[in-house]
Amino acid sequence: MWRYAAVLPVPFDAELTMGEGLTPLVAAPGTSALRLKLDFLMPTLSFKDRGAVVLAGLAKLLGAAPLVVDSSGNAGTAMAAYAARAGLSCEVFVPAGTSVGKLAQMQAHGATVRLVPGDRQAAADAAISRVGASPGCFYASHAYHPYFLHGTKTFAYELWEQAGGGVPSTVVVPVGNGTLLLGAYLGFGELVAAGLADRMPALVGVQAAACAPLAASCRAGTELSPTGTSATTVAEGIAIAHPPRGHQALVAVAATGGGFLTVSDDEVTQAARELAGHGLFVEPTAAVCWAAVRTARATDPGERSAVQELLCRPGVVVPLCGAGLKAVHH
Ligand SMILES: *Cc1c(COP(=O)(O)O)cnc(C)c1O
Numbered sequence: 001m002w003r004y005a006a007v008l009p010v011p012f013d014a015e016l017t018m019g020e021g022l023t024p025l026v027a028a029p030g031t032s033a034l035r036l037k038l039d040f041l042m043p044t045l046s047f048k049d050r051g052a053v054v055l056a057g058l059a060k061l062l063g064a065a066p067l068v069v070d071s072s073g074n075a076g077t078a079m080a081a082y083a084a085r086a087g088l089s090c091e092v093f094v095p096a097g098t099s100v101g102k103l104a105q106m107q108a109h110g111a112t113v114r115l116v117p118g119d120r121q122a123a124a125d126a127a128i129s130r131v132g133a134s135p136g137c138f139y140a141s142h143a144y145h146p147y148f149l150h151g152t153k154t155f156a157y158e159l160w161e162q163a164g165g166g167v168p169s170t171v172v173v174p175v176g177n178g179t180l181l182l183g184a185y186l187g188f189g190e191l192v193a194a195g196l197a198d199r200m201p202a203l204v205g206v207q208a209a210a211c212a213p214l215a216a217s218c219r220a221g222t223e224l225s226p227t228g229t230s231a232t233t234v235a236e237g238i239a240i241a242h243p244p245r246g247h248q249a250l251v252a253v254a255a256t257g258g259g260f261l262t263v264s265d266d267e268v269t270q271a272a273r274e275l276a277g278h279g280l281f282v283e284p285t286a287a288v289c290w291a292a293v294r295t296a297r298a299t300d301p302g303e304r305s306a307v308q309e310l311l312c313r314p315g316v317v318v319p320l321c322g323a324g325l326k327a328v329h330h
Pocket residue numbers: 046047048074075174175176177178179180181237238240283285286321322323
């Protein structure tokens with residue numbers, strides 16, 4: 001991704017990089033009109049490396065430590081790895097139910113892992129208390145820190161380059177905190193502003209039906225609902241009841257003429273199985289977008305919603321964001 005260093009807020013650091021970015025774009029099962037972007041083929045096996053390398057670069061320049069992170073797993077894993085490369089200590093607050101694969105990865109990198117009883121929000125609250133009580137530490141939060149989005153925006157630059165300077169019709173993204181969504185919005189927006197692209201793709205966000213605060217407020221046409229639930233779902237990486245940048249995510253999606261969809265755990269499990277049957281072993285969270293596409297395509301054209309229609313035209317891109325081994329729970 002450092003081919004785009006000119007638009008990144010920290011300089012290239014040969015000691016920090018592990019060759020993250022420029023992930024493959026391949027044909028989807030059953031149709032080459034739709035492409036899958038394999039963002040699980042990253043150094044720590046999720047798209048979070050795009051943001052983590054930039055954030056760790058900033059912490060290294062500032063000499064700030066420890067890096068404090070809260071995560072359902074992948075952001076913690078990515079920050080732990082890049083903190084290790086930066087020579088900075090790292091503390092990761094995770095929900096007690098986090099998968100053993102993700103925990104093992106963080107521990108292997110030398111991070112201090114703090115298991116927090118309760119849900120994802122409880123882990124975030126614990127990290128924020130830690131940061132508030134310890135001046136000088138670096139809150140390496142993917143949900144809040146703007147530099148993280150400047151890393152994830154490279155996803156958009158790559159799609160543009162891989163399309164020979166074009167833009168997909170629709171980009172479907174998983175949305176918990178919305179860091180890939182907002183990074184994509186930022187990146188495509190910069191390309192349009194620079195005169196390098198002539199339009200934005202429609203951005204469609206996918207949430208788990210059990211925890212879908214953004215899809216719910218989009219549908220109701222209201223502000224973010226204060227009653228977002230944090231019910232459990234197989235899509236553990238997007239179960240975010242109160243995304244801090246939720247309002248921004250709603251605005252971004254609306255500005256591109258996109259929308260939100262929800263998928264059930266059954267649909268996610270089936271989608272993951274279908275991908276694995278085509279050689280692509282991804283964690284359930286990484287299958288939500290493919291699940292939404294499958295359902296839209298299986299729906300009778302006359303019955304499709306306007307947002308589902310956006311998933312059925314040519315030139316759609318779906319990222320696969322996290323590797324399958326990560327979500328092994330025992
Ligand atoms: C983090 C993550 C997401 C969700 O990203 P947000 O920034 O919370 O929207 C989706 N899929 C995978 C595999 C992730 O690691």
